Amino acid sequence: NFMLTQPHSVSESPGKTVTISCTRSSGSIASNYVQWYQQRPGSAPTTVIYEDNQRPSGVPDRFSGSIDSSSNSASLTISGLKTEDEADYYCQSYDSSNRGVFGGGTKLTVL
């Protein structure tokens, strides 16, 4: 099976834009949709992006997702950073049998 690799941590100032990458180790990133989840301390994860670039209702349009076949990676971009965006973010995809794969998670610090 493949792996999804994320940076361990990123930090940025309020109002700025941050991008978190998620690189697939083998097979095409475009083969299976990528989802992104936000997890605040002590809480269950919630979806911020599904199907590569779709936002669930209620997720602000400051959150966007994309994939890049040239780097075989997906990205989550958060613009206009707010302190409430500080959380762990996980990318997730699956293989041809729908077996799930999570990235290791990225801790976002907004300072």
Add this chain to the structure above:
Amino acid sequence: EVQLVESGGGLVQPGRSLRLSCTASGFTFGDYAMSWVRQAPGKGLEWVGFIRSKAYGGTTEYAASVKGRFTISRDDSKSIAYLQMNSLKTEDTAVYYCTRDFDWLLWFDYWGQGTLVTVSS
């Protein structure tokens, strides 16, 4: 409102068994696949396995780390999904989340609050 409530967690000795339940409400349970995802203390998320809806055969898939030890089942008449965990190891210690899923897309759109399983002697 979609709700998923896990139960059955607790302290168990290595080698023993435990069964978790996930009681669903607010949607037509039988129309959806259901997954289990776990998170060891201070660690990231790990997909455990899922069960397809009856329309897609009700079949299951598992992560390599639990295959042969864990079994997922469902009772659509009660809107409950189960995770039977046998031959538990200390490394199975985690919060176990139940999630709603889709047969054609592994997207965990709703999550329960999780139940803690501690495997220790």
